[in-house]
Amino acid sequence: MKRILQINGRNYALDLPAKTTLLAAIRDYIGLVGTKEGCGTGECGACTVLMDQQPVNACLMLAAQAEGKDILTIEGLSQDGNLDPIQQAFIDTGAVQCGYCIPGMIMTGKGLLLTNPHPSIAQIKEAIAGNLCRCTGYYQIVAAIAKASQAR
Amino acid sequence: MKDFQLFSPTELEEALDLLTRHCGQMRILAGGTDLLIRMRDGQVQPETVLDLTRISALHFLRQDSNAIEIGPLITHTEVLCSPLLNQETPLLVQACRTIGGWQIRNRGTIGGNLCNASPAGDAVPPLYVLAAECTLASRRGRRVLPIQAFFHGPGQTVLAPDELLVGIQFPSPQPTPLQFFEKIGQRKALAISKVNMAFLGWTDQEGRFQKVRIALGAVAPTVVRAVRTEDYLVGKRPTADVIQAASDMIETEVQPIGDIRSTEQYRREVSGELLRLGLAKCQKEEHG
Ligand SMILES: Cc1cc2nc3c(=O)[nH]c(=O)nc-3n(C[C@H](O)[C@H](O)[C@H](O)COP(=O)(O)OP(=O)(O)OC[C@H]3O[C@@H](n4cnc5c(N)ncnc54)[C@H](O)[C@@H]3O)c2cc1C
Ligand code: FES
Ligand code: FES
Numbered sequence: 001m002k003r004i005l006q007i008n009g010r011n012y013a014l015d016l017p018a019k020t021t022l023l024a025a026i027r028d029y030i031g032l033v034g035t036k037e038g039c040g041t042g043e044c045g046a047c048t049v050l051m052d053q054q055p056v057n058a059c060l061m062l063a064a065q066a067e068g069k070d071i072l073t074i075e076g077l078s079q080d081g082n083l084d085p086i087q088q089a090f091i092d093t094g095a096v097q098c099g100y101c102i103p104g105m106i107m108t109g110k111g112l113l114l115t116n117p118h119p120s121i122a123q124i125k126e127a128i129a130g131n132l133c134r135c136t137g138y139y140q141i142v143a144a145i146a147k148a149s150q151a152r
Numbered sequence: 153m154k155d156f157q158l159f160s161p162t163e164l165e166e167a168l169d170l171l172t173r174h175c176g177q178m179r180i181l182a183g184g185t186d187l188l189i190r191m192r193d194g195q196v197q198p199e200t201v202l203d204l205t206r207i208s209a210l211h212f213l214r215q216d217s218n219a220i221e222i223g224p225l226i227t228h229t230e231v232l233c234s235p236l237l238n239q240e241t242p243l244l245v246q247a248c249r250t251i252g253g254w255q256i257r258n259r260g261t262i263g264g265n266l267c268n269a270s271p272a273g274d275a276v277p278p279l280y281v282l283a284a285e286c287t288l289a290s291r292r293g294r295r296v297l298p299i300q301a302f303f304h305g306p307g308q309t310v311l312a313p314d315e316l317l318v319g320i321q322f323p324s325p326q327p328t329p330l331q332f333f334e335k336i337g338q339r340k341a342l343a344i345s346k347v348n349m350a351f352l353g354w355t356d357q358e359g360r361f362q363k364v365r366i367a368l369g370a371v372a373p374t375v376v377r378a379v380r381t382e383d384y385l386v387g388k389r390p391t392a393d394v395i396q397a398a399s400d401m402i403e404t405e406v407q408p409i410g411d412i413r414s415t416e417q418y419r420r421e422v423s424g425e426l427l428r429l430g431l432a433k434c435q436k437e438e439h440g
Contacts, residue, residue, distance in 0.1 A: 001158075018158035018201070021188070041189050048255055054229070057255045061184050064158055065205055108254065130253015 003067055007032070008076025014063075022066045023047045023058035026073060034074040034103050038132070045131030048104035048111075049073050055111040057130075074103035077110065086110050089148035090141075097135035105131050109145040118149055153192050160203040164289070167207055167316065172291045174200050176313040181205075182225060183259035185252070186268050210263070210318060213237070221321040224263020228275075229254070231262065240324050243350050244278040246333040250345075251275070263317050266302065269309050270344075272370040277350035278333055279320065280367035280375050287319040294318075303374045329354040330390075332430035336422050345370045346414045349426045353385065361385045366427070371408040371419050380405045381427070395431045399424035 005012045005025060014029050023040075026032050026049070038044035040059045047058040050072040077084040083091075086109050096102050105128060112119055112127040119127065124145045125138075133141060156179075161167045171178055179198035181187055182205060190196045204210055204225060212223040213234055220240060222231075228248040231237055237245050251257055251265070251274050265275040266286070276299075284299045288311060299320075302309055311317065325331070330353040337343025348369040354362045364385045366378040381402040388394045408419035 017155045019153045019155045019191075040192060042185055042252070042256055045253065045255060051258075054258045055255045056258050057185075060188050060256075061259060062158070062181070062188070062203070064160060065181075065184070065203060111254075127254050130255045 001064075003063055005030075005063060005066060005071065006069070007071045008073060016063055018062070018064065020063045021059055022049070022056075022061050022063045022071070025063035025066075026058060026071075032073055032075050036100055036103055038100070038104075042130075043132070044101070044104075045108060045128075046101055046104045048107045048131065050107055050111050050114075053111060053114050055108045072107070072110075074106060077106070084110070085151040086113065086145065086148040089144045089151060093140050093144035093147055095136060095140035095144040101131060101133040101135075105133065105141055109141075109148065112145065113149055119145070121146060154194075154197045156198050157200045158203060159200065160206050162206045162208070164207055164209045164316075164318065167202060167204065168289060168291050168314070170200075170202055171314045171316065174202075178202050178313075180267070180316065182261045182264040182267075183227065185256050185260040186264060204263075204316070210316075215240075215324065218324050218326075219321050220324055221319055222262055223319060224261060224266075224317045226262050228252075228257035228260050228262070228265075231275075232257070240326070241278065241282060241331070243331040243333040243352065244275065244282070247274045247278045247335075247348070247350065250333075250335050250337075250348075262320065266299075266320070267309055267311065267317055269303050269305075269307050269374075271306050271373055271375065272345040272348065274333075274335060274345060274348055274369070276375050277348055277367035277369045279322065280377065281331075281350045281352040281365035282322040282325060283365075284320050284322040286317055287321070288312075288315045289318045290315040300375075306373045325352060325354075327354070330431075330434045332434055334426040334430045336426065344413065347371055347408075347419050347422045347426060349423065349430065351427070351430055353390075359389045360387055361390070366402070368406060368423060370413075371406050371423065373409070376406070378402050378405050378423075390431050390435060395428055395435075398431070399428040402427050 036046035038046035042057050042060045048055050049058045051069045178200045181203045210223045211225040228251045231248040265273045286302045335345045335348040350367045353364040364382040369375045403420045403424040406423045408416045410416040
C-alpha cells in the first residue's frame with residue numbers, strides 16, 4: 001500500500017507491505033542506513049529516531065504508524081554541511097569507538113536536549129538507559145551529551 | 153514477519169465494526185512494544201491487524217468530579233508528564249517511570265500494559281490498589297469490570313474477541329494517602345519485575361492507618377493483594393517495629409512462584425524488603 005513518510009523534512013511516497021517496520025522503511029526502502037538495527041526487539045536503542053521530537057525504537061513500530069509524523073534520523077541532524085552541536089560534542093569528547101550504537105545514542109541525546117536543554121547528569125543517564133553500548137562504558141557518551149547541553 | 157492486512161481507523165465505532173467483522177482473526181495493535189515482538193518471532197501470525205493509535209477517543213486523561221479516567225492509548229511518558237497524576241497518584245507515576253527505557257515509554261501504553269496481562273506488568277499493581285475499573289466496549293455494548301475481574305491468568309484477560317479496552321477509571325484517592333511503588337528487577341533499566349509492589353494507605357490525624365491496600369505483581373499468576381498484612385496495619389502507626397512486623401508478615405503471606413527469573417524463597421524475602429523500603433521512604437518524606 002502507498003504510504004507517505006516525512007523523514008528529515010522530506011516526503012517519501014513508498015509502496016510498502018503492511019508489515020514493514022519504520023526501521024525497514026528507513027533503511028531498506030529509503031536507503032538511509034545511518035539508523036542501525038541491533039536487536040530488533042526494543043532492547044538496544046540502536047534504531048532510535050525522533051518522532052515528533054520524541055525518541056522511539058524504529059524497530060518496534062510499523063511504518064504505517066509513522067504516517068503524518070515528523071521523523072528525524074541521524075542523517076537529518078547536520079545543517080548545510082555543519083554538524084549539529086551534539087554530533088560535534090561526541091567527536092570532541094572521544095565518545096565514539098566502534099560507532100554502532102552512536103546514531104541511536106545521538107538521537108536520544110538530541111531528543112533529551114529538545115525537551116530539557118539543561119539536563120543533569122542523572123537525567124542524561126536516565127534518558128539513555130534504553131541505549132546499549134558495548135564499547136565505551138558510557139562515561140564519554142554522558143560527557144558528550146552534557147557538553148552539547150552547554151554548547152547552546 | 154508474515155504480512156497482514158492493516159486497518160487504521162480514526163473512529164471508535166469503525167474499530168468496533170472491524171473487530172466484529174473479523175471476529176477472532178484480528179489482532180489489536182497499540183504501541184506495539186509487546187505485539188510486534190511476538191509477531192516478529194512468529195508466535196502470533198494474524199491475518200488482519202487493527203491499529204488503534206489514530207483513534208483520538210481512546211487517547212484522553214481527565215478528572216470528572218472525584219474520578220480520574222485514563223484512555224488506553226495514554227503512554228507511560230504521558231503518565232509521567234501529567235500534573236494531575238503526579239499530584240493524585242504518584243505511585244502510578246513511579247511505576248510507569250520504571251517501565252522499559254525512554255523509547256519504550258514513549259510508545260508503550262497503559263492499555264497495552266493491562267491487555268498484555270503479564271503477571272509482571274508494572275502499571276497493574278498501582279491500578280489494583282487504586283481500585284480501578286476497566287470499561288470494555290464492543291458492538292454488543294459496554295461493560296465495566298473491577299480490575300481484578302479483568303484478568304483470567306498469565307497473559308489472559310476476559311476481553312472477548314470483538315471487544316476493546318476503552319477506559320480505565322478510579323476514584324481520586326484523596327485525602328492524599330501514603331503511597332508508593334517499588335520494584336526489583338535484574339537491573340535498573342529495561343528489566344522485567346521479579347517482584348513489584350504498590351501500596352496505598354490512608355491515615356487519621358494521629359498518623360494511624362485507617363485503610364490500607366497492598367498489591368504485589370510477579371509473585372503469582374496474576375497480581376495479588378496482601379490482605380492479612382493490610383489488616384494488620386490498620387489502626388497502627390508505621391513505626392519501625394510495625395514496619396518490621398508487617399514485612400515479616402508479608403513474607404509468610406505471599407505464595408510466590410519460582411520461575412526462570414527467581415526462586416520462591418527469593419521472591420518472599422524481596423516482598424518483605426520492598427514493603428520495608430517503601431514505608432521507610434514514606435516516613436522520611438513525611439518528617440522532612
Ligand atoms: C525492552 C522492553 C522493556 C520493557 N519493560 C517493561 C517493564 O519494565 N515493565 C512492564 O510492565 N512492561 C515492560 N515492557 C512491555 C511493554 O512495553 C508494556 O507492557 C507496554 O505497556 C505495552 O503497551 P503497548 O501499547 O506497546 O502494547 P501492544 O504491544 O500494542 O499491545 C499489547 C497487547 O495488548 C493488546 N491491546 C493493546 N491495547 C488494547 C486495547 N485498548 N484493547 C484491547 N487489547 C489491547 C494487544 O492486542 C496486545 O495483545 C517492555 C517491553 C520491551 C520491548
Ligand atoms: S534494534 Fe531497535 S531497539 Fe535494538
Ligand atoms: S561505540 Fe561500539 S557499541 Fe557503542
